[in-house]
Amino acid sequence: MSEIKRMLQARNWMKSNENFLTTWHAHVGYKLNLFEHFTESKTVQEVAEKYDLDETLLERWIEVGLEVGHLKKKISGKIKSKKKMVKYASANSDESVGILLREMMELHIPTLLEYPNLIESKKRITYLEDKFADVVAETSTLLEKAAVTPILKRIKQNNPASIIDLGCGYGGYLKSIQSNFPDIQLQGVELNKDVARMASSRLGDQVDVYEGDLIDYIEKFSGKVDMVMAHNLLYYFPKEDRENLFKNIAGVLNKKGTVTFITPVMGATHGQTFATAFNSFMTAHENLYPLPTMNELKQDGKAAGFKVTSTKPLIREGSWYLVTLKKVK
Ligand SMILES: C[S@@+](CC[C@H](N)C(=O)[O-])C[C@H]1O[C@@H](n2cnc3c(N)ncnc32)[C@H](O)[C@@H]1O
Incomplete structure (x- = not known):
């Protein structure tokens, strides 16, 4: 019984981490302007070649994007960004909120990950x-x-x-x-x-x-x-x-x-x-x-x-x- 409870606990943590993966995906897309690159339907290979990106890692990012609903796959197999991602998570868009993703993922999350060290060492880091x-x-x-x-x-x-x-x-x-x-x-x-x-x-x-x-x-x-x-x-x-x-x-x-x-x-x-x-x-x-x-x-x-x-x-x-x-x- 207790093994089942453990498994359920682990499953719950995995589930609750899904929101973080959505943010991670949006952040990567914003940083590399990927949502804009996929504004029109494109193959992974086309985008990887045009912008000199690692095709395998791009493919993995796309797989996550299809799961979290940031991207869609056309019948042709080509990938297209959801409109709201181009609008809100592309640096060139006037309505972009991507800068918030950057602040959270590059400033806040790394600091929060330092917490065990900071609590133990009783030290503080310097805000750059x-x-x-x-x-x-x-x-x-x-x-x-x-x-x-x-x-x-x-x-x-x-x-x-x-x-x-x-x-x-x-x-x-x-x-x-x-x-x-x-x-x-x-x-x-x-x-x-x-x-x-x-x-x-x-x-x-x-x-x-x-x-x-x-x-x-x-x-x-x-x-x-x-x-x-x-x-x-x-x-x-x-x-x-x-x-x-x-x-x-x-x-x-x-x-x-x-x-x-x-x-x-x-x-x-x-x-x-x-x-x-x-x-x-x-x-x-x-x-x-x-x-x-x-x-x-x-x-x-x-x-x-x-x-x-x-x-x-x-x-x-x-x-x-x-x-x-x-x-x-
Ligand atoms: C978080 S930003 C907010 C900017 C703006 N007030 C707003 O609400 O959109 C705070 C700003 O205060 C500036 N700042 C911090 N300490 C300051 C100080 N002692 N004198 C002048 N500016 C300062 C920072 O450089 C930063 O740009």
Whole structure:
């Protein structure tokens, strides 16, 4: 009996791993642009020859793709990608979400696989900022779709004359604000040079993008700014420094100024599977830091003279929230 139970357990683990194989398959396809290569029906040999790829391994990848439903086989035996894979998992597609596959498979999963070593050695790994800055900035833009409308709504309510975006990434929020509210004075700060330059070229001359550390930059604007955005930024700051970060932001803002944070939070009602795994990823690095709880955000805000005016879930599956605070002192 216990042998049967063991076998059933093993079978369950195999079954639950199928989702991972789907992601693996999509990631390989995205990386090598294979879904696009098979947009039109092609034989394995045709694609292998044209793009100088290993035919046997390509054949194996195709077998998995047929099983997980990413590819289909025509009566002729030729292979064709499903339309949604060409659309969402090809680098050249405007609607691609492949960058998320890259972040998960090249950054998150390898880190999580290091966990046994890290727990035993009591060590941390270093997050390679330069290597992943572009991937991370681009993945963050996927969240914009959910966040930009509520951000624009808050701008309409508060009517700021000036906004600084801290850790602005590729500047997607600034871009949307620029086209909806052309009279607002906008600035971005971005630590990573390549990312900052990309933001600058997307935003044009009207928006200043400062390349460097936000702490050095914001000092200059004491009491002069109406709104600050700090989106997907908190995990770059240790818990014990966050109160200071809030105080620095408060220092930049005018009386009654507003700050918006976008962040996954720990301990929320929804999406904790993803949030706890994300938190494990952060904690594995010596230069990334655990996610805040909503209570910590409120407390740090209060200590810096803010009051939380709204907490809006953006992506429930990941416990991602938009938290808005207003200066009350
Ligand atoms: C995860 S990305 C988010 C980008 C954007 N805010 C968004 O939500 O789409 C965070 C960005 O903050 C930048 N960053 C981290 N620490 C910073 C600091 N101390 N000063 C300025 N930028 C910083 C990183 O280089 C990265 O591009």
